[in-house]
Amino acid sequence: MEEFCKMLPKVELHAHINGSVSESTIEKLVATKQKLDHQFSFKKGSTATLKECFEKFRLIHQLTDNVDAVYQVTYDVIQEFCDDNVRYLELRSTPREVTETGMTKELYVDAVLRAIRDCEAENLDIEVKLLLAIDRRNGVQVGQDTVKLAQKFRESHPDLVVGIDLSGDPSVGDGRDFIPVFKEAKDFGLKLALHLCEVPALQETMDLLCLPPDRIGHGTCLHPEAGGTQEFVDTVLTHKTPLELCLTSNLIGQTVPDLDNHQFKFWYEKQHPCIICTDDKGVFSTSLTEEYQLAAVTFDLSPNDLWRLSLDSMNYAFCEEHLKEKLREKWKAAKPGMEKQFNLKL
Numbered sequence: 001m002e003e004f005c006k007m008l009p010k011v012e013l014h015a016h017i018n019g020s021v022s023e024s025t026i027e028k029l030v031a032t033k034q035k036l037d038h039q040f041s042f043k044k045g046s047t048a049t050l051k052e053c054f055e056k057f058r059l060i061h062q063l064t065d066n067v068d069a070v071y072q073v074t075y076d077v078i079q080e081f082c083d084d085n086v087r088y089l090e091l092r093s094t095p096r097e098v099t100e101t102g103m104t105k106e107l108y109v110d111a112v113l114r115a116i117r118d119c120e121a122e123n124l125d126i127e128v129k130l131l132l133a134i135d136r137r138n139g140v141q142v143g144q145d146t147v148k149l150a151q152k153f154r155e156s157h158p159d160l161v162v163g164i165d166l167s168g169d170p171s172v173g174d175g176r177d178f179i180p181v182f183k184e185a186k187d188f189g190l191k192l193a194l195h196l197c198e199v200p201a202l203q204e205t206m207d208l209l210c211l212p213p214d215r216i217g218h219g220t221c222l223h224p225e226a227g228g229t230q231e232f233v234d235t236v237l238t239h240k241t242p243l244e245l246c247l248t249s250n251l252i253g254q255t256v257p258d259l260d261n262h263q264f265k266f267w268y269e270k271q272h273p274c275i276i277c278t279d280d281k282g283v284f285s286t287s288l289t290e291e292y293q294l295a296a297v298t299f300d301l302s303p304n305d306l307w308r309l310s311l312d313s314m315n316y317a318f319c320e321e322h323l324k325e326k327l328r329e330k331w332k333a334a335k336p337g338m339e340k341q342f343n344l345k346l
């Protein structure tokens with residue numbers, strides 16, 4: 001199964017750049033700093049609180065406080081996903097400014113886009129897009145600025161900047177405050193991927209679900225058994241809003257009690273669009289291959305099921321239809337070799 005999941009062409013739609021930074025990139029970055037001796041990720045099998053997860057991002061942000069580091073992290077993350085046979089990747093990141101190093105939010109996004117372009121120029125077998133993230137801790141004004149920034153960069157890079165993400169500590173603020181900002185983004189043609197109900201959030205959820213977003217991140221507590229409501233479930237089903245599901249992230253962050261109770265099962269059994277994602281492959285010491293494997297073992301999925309999951313994920317990408325068609329050819333091309341190697345019919 002491990003080999004099958006590795007060889008499988010995959011689609012990653014939920015990856016935060018700074019949470020995806022690998023140990024080897026951390027080592028490069030630490031070498032440029034003095035006196036930095038921290039643990040930047042969780043070991044396999046460990047558990048934490050969401051607060052402790054956010055503490056890791058704060059530590060990583062100290063390393064990526066300049067444009068060279070942001071470029072390096074983005075470049076390395078793309079290479080690593082490509083090595084993991086991810087053929088289509090949507091990265092998301094929160095533009096940050098750091099006065100001391102002269103990094104503005106524009107320069108931040110510029111560094112990310114340069115790294116994507118440089119990987120393109122190397123003809124890597126991966127297509128990469130970018131979503132700009134709104135950190136809910138930073139309030140509406142910053143959210144508004146982020147959408148403006150996304151509009152600006154979409155004009156200069158229409159093929160790369162595809163959407164807006166809402167993320168950050170789910171226990172902070174009220175997502176409804178951002179609704180005008182999301183509507184503006186939508187009007188401008190930007191897609192919306194919102195972290196929703198990562199923890200129980202009765203107040204804001206319904207209004208956000210009714211936007212509706214183009215995809216939901218986590219949706220851990222949407223269903224009644226997890227603190228949500230039947231109305232939430234029905235709304236998601238009606239809109240057919242795809243869910244980005246990140247097993248290891250939810251397990252380490254303890255937003256689910258164990259994998260058997262992960263919301264994947266609930267939605268997958270309803271044949272609702274589910275996308276297996278990593279969230280933060282660096283911080284949670286995982287890879288998309290490992291997430292597929294974990295899903296297979298936990299929910300008793302066959303190679304055929306996994307094949308379907310990865311190929312169907314392409315349907316929910318924020319790119320143009322012609323690119324989706326082109327990418328589906330990769331699955332077609334990989335099929336005979338995989339059927340032969342694993343002695344099965346896909």
Ligand SMILES: CNc1ncnc2c1ncn2[C@@H]1O[C@H](COP(=O)(O)O)[C@@H](O)[C@H]1O
Pocket residue numbers: 016017018019053057058092093094095133135167168169170195198249253279280
């Ligand atoms: C674990 N579950 C999660 N829930 C909510 N937001 C998360 C997250 N994991 C990551 N982020 C968001 O992504 C940022 C790091 O990447 P960037 O600096 O943007 O590239 C974090 O600071 C947080 O805002």
Ligand SMILES: [Zn+2]
Pocket residue numbers: 014016167195217279
């Ligand atoms: Zn996330």
